[in-house]
Every structure is written in structure tokens, then in C-alpha cells.
Amino acid sequence: MSLDAGATVVPNDLESYWMPFTANRQFKKAPRLLVGAKDMHYRSHDGRQILDGTAGLWCVNAGHGRKKIVEAVQNQVAEMDYAPSFQMGHPKVFQLASRVGTLLPKGLDHVFFANSGSEAVDTALKIAIAYQRVRGQGTRTRLIGRERGYHGVGFGGISVGGIVANRKFFGPLINGVDHLQHTHNLEHNAFSRGQPEWGAHMADELERIVALHDASTIAAVIVEPVAGSTGVLLPPKGYLERLRAICDQHDILLIFDEVITGFGRLGAPFGADYFGVTPDMITMAKGITSGYVPMGAVGVRSDIYDAFMDGPENTIEFFHGYTYSGHPLAAAAGLATLEVYEEEGLFARAAELAPYWEDAVHSLKGLPHVIDLRNMGLIAGIELAPIAGKPTARAFDVFLRCYEKGLQIRTTGDIIALSPPLIISKSQIDEIFGTLAEVLKEAA
């Protein structure tokens, strides 16, 4: 496929780029190229305005093209492009760690930086296993994830993750991983508003896994408080509390993967705040810089950090890190982003909008193909009945039709996921669900 070379902003050949998580051949026949973004909208290469119903990929929480963040990144690149991250530092990364530390739940006050959610997850899993060893519990190496969980695409992340397509091509993965069942159940919980009533007992599965392997072999459990990428699965009332209690009982670390739920998505700084359940580590990415510059991070309980601060002072305590850990541009973007969140009260704004959003989501009830509607904070999941023998085709058709009508949605399987920037207005919420209603009536 060749595009018009006369247009200034489009490449004239699409072949070389192997696109991630994309139907490459379909895309290259009918490309959807984004060339500009401001506030709640993208602009496509053919000049259309597209309302961003997904904050990019769940990340642009502050909205697009925000002056403060743009200028912070521009100034930083002019002042200092890069600083080595090993045995050296630069001021902004320390400032950002402190700022993130003040946002994190009490007790989690150390921050390790990475460059993506996947790296944050692998970092947290490595901290968990290494922590058990440095505190003299080196037999605790086993990791427990959950079916349908998404923890990025590193080998650690796909090993504890539970999305079949992301795992089945890649061999035996890492050893010693077990999975809890997912909690999604349409029979009991379809069309719940917010947290479903049924399913807290699913956490007891952890007791079964502990009984099978013995707690002395288990380092950590990792779950997303709200599973996002698999299609918005909400934790049943009492479920996360129960997981926390079982982990405490057996001295197992609990990691919340908050790459999506962090930074205001639920109307609170973190899912941990929203649910009132504090894990031992929190992985984050996306909203930490509003997606302007890649960054991931792990928030860590201080006594976990302290356990590593042993031995001679001039030795490296933890043999892990990335060339770009705490990159100056990401740190500058992160600091500016957190200021925008605070100055504009965006987390509180998300909380205020959540009831309006909930009503808008559930207005789709009764439309063709809709078998479930789920919502929490500014997240929605709209589950469609698949076309017989063609799983994913219906949702993808809806995605393409929405794009044609100037609305960006995301689909996973036959589920539509929505997660707009936190600056969205009520009329833009109406526009999202108005367009979706139209499209659902027309779709195959």
C-alpha cells in the first residue's frame, strides 16, 4: 500500500513497520493514521476530528497537547537530553519519586523507575523474588497471577498474565507460576453497576493454591484491581479485601498492577485508594506521564526497600535497572503531568463525572448484541454477543464504524473498552454513547 506522497505528514510506504497488536494486513489496506491531537480529539491523516474515547491506550489522562506538559518536555530536552541512570542521577527523577510517593498509599514510599508497564511488572516480580531471598526466605519463588490478567508482554508479565493469545505462542514461560480463576460471571453479575455483588469467594482459590504448594514456596500474588485490557472485569465486592487477608495470613506479597487504574482513572489516585485495600507494591505506567513520554514505575513498601539496604555501602543492592530508568524527559513529563492533575483536580473530576458516565454506559442496555455493561470511575466495558463462528468480528466491525463516525474506541475480543481522558465533558460523554448506540443498531 502506498499513500499519497504529496501529503506532508504521511509516510509513503507502510510495509516496513511491523505493527504491535495489530491486524497488519487489514490496517495497511485501509490505514488509520493519527497526525495530531489536542485536548479530547485526535486528527487523522485525512483531516477528520476523532473524539478520543480511550485516552490513547488508557494513558492520556490529562488530555492531549496540554501546554504545561509539552513545555516541560521541550525545556527538558533543551536543558539536558539524557543522564546515565546507573551510579548517577538527575534532580527531576528524585523529585518525581517523592511526588509519586506522596500520592501512593501510606507505607509505599519508594519508587523504582522503568519505561513501560511491562517493565514495571517484570521489575516488581523481580523485587518480590529477590526480597524473599534477602530476608532469608529464598524458597519463596513462586508467583501467582490470574486468568485473563494482563501484565504486559515481557516473559514475566505473560507468565503471570492469563490472556491465552498472549501466552500460547511463547513456549513454557517462566517456571513456578500458578493462576487464580478470573471473577467474570455473566450469569450472576451481568449489567451490574460498579462492583458486582457476587464473587468475593473466588479469592478463596488462593487458599487452595497455598494448600497445594505451601506458603513457604510463594513469593507474591499479582492482580489488576480492575482488569482492563482483557475487557474491563471488575472485582466483586469483598474480593480484593479477601485476597489481602489471605496474603497477610501466609506472609505473601500482594502486588496491584495499576498501570490502568493508577492516576485518577477510578476517581482516586490509585485503585488501592478506591477499594481501600493496600498492596505491598503497585506497578504503574501510562498516566504517570499522561502518555507524553514513556515511563513505568513500581511503588514499593519502605521495609521492602530497607531489606535490600544491607551489606557494604558501596555495593549495588539490587542488580536490575534500565538505561532509560527515570529518563529526564519522562521525569519532566511526569512532574508536569502530576501538576496538571493537581491544579485541575482531575481525579476528583473523574469521581464527580462517574455517576453521569455510569448512566450513559447503562443507557445502551437493550441495544442489539449487548450482553453486558460494566462501569467504574471513567471506565466502561460493553460486552457484545459474538457472531457465531467469528469471534472478535462484531466488535472489530463496531470499532471501524465508530472510527468512520469520528469516535475512537478500543476492542478486545468482543468487548468494547472505554476510558476517556479525565478532562472529558458531559456533552462529549453523550457524544460517545450516542455514536455507539447508532453504530450498535447498524452493526452486523
Ligand SMILES: Cc1ncc(COP(=O)(O)O)c(C=O)c1O
Ligand atoms: C495492567 C497492565 N499492566 C501492564 C501493561 C503493559 O504496559 P506497557 O504496554 O506499557 O508495557 C498494561 C498495558 O495496557 C496494563 O494494562
